[in-house]
Amino acid sequence: MSEHETNDARPTTDAEWRRVLSDEEYRVLRESGTEPAGTSDLLHVDADGVFACAGCGTELFHTDQKYTSGTGWPSFWDPVADETVETGRETGLLGSRIEVRCGECDGHLGHVFDDGPDPTGKRYCINGVALEFTATD
Numbered sequence: 001m002s003e004h005e006t007n008d009a010r011p012t013t014d015a016e017w018r019r020v021l022s023d024e025e026y027r028v029l030r031e032s033g034t035e036p037a038g039t040s041d042l043l044h045v046d047a048d049g050v051f052a053c054a055g056c057g058t059e060l061f062h063t064d065q066k067y068t069s070g071t072g073w074p075s076f077w078d079p080v081a082d083e084t085v086e087t088g089r090e091t092g093l094l095g096s097r098i099e100v101r102c103g104e105c106d107g108h109l110g111h112v113f114d115d116g117p118d119p120t121g122k123r124y125c126i127n128g129v130a131l132e133f134t135a136t137d
């Protein structure tokens with residue numbers, strides 16, 4: 001599928017999202033759910049490649065921005081570009097966290113914390129189900 005066709009086919013309504021996403025993808029991306037820790041196949045990926053949004057295919061992170069945080073969720077210290085993700089404060093029962101959403105389709109990806117490694121000191125804690133990995137040669 002070409003980039004152009006992907007854009008044309010992008011869901012805009014809740015019913016369309018339900019049709020194109022798996023139940024677990026829908027729960028995370030559209031209902032701000034969280035996958036169980038340690039369950040993502042992407043945790044141990046270290047091959048060069050790109051992690052794209054599972055909702056819209058936008059490239060969000062590169063393998064060289066990934067690190068092992070030990071939290072049980074794929075973790076990155078920086079996105080591909082600042083505008084590829086949007087962040088905003090989320091207030092809930094557990095206090096206040098900074099939510100990370102896809103800058104293109106507004107899907108919920110995870111949260112960002114200030115305990116990451118150099119050079120940014122950021123930890124983008126991302127649900128693996130919200131990402132699709134493609135290896136590069």
Ligand SMILES: [Zn+2]
Binds near residue numbers: 057102103104106107
């Ligand atoms: Zn997206």
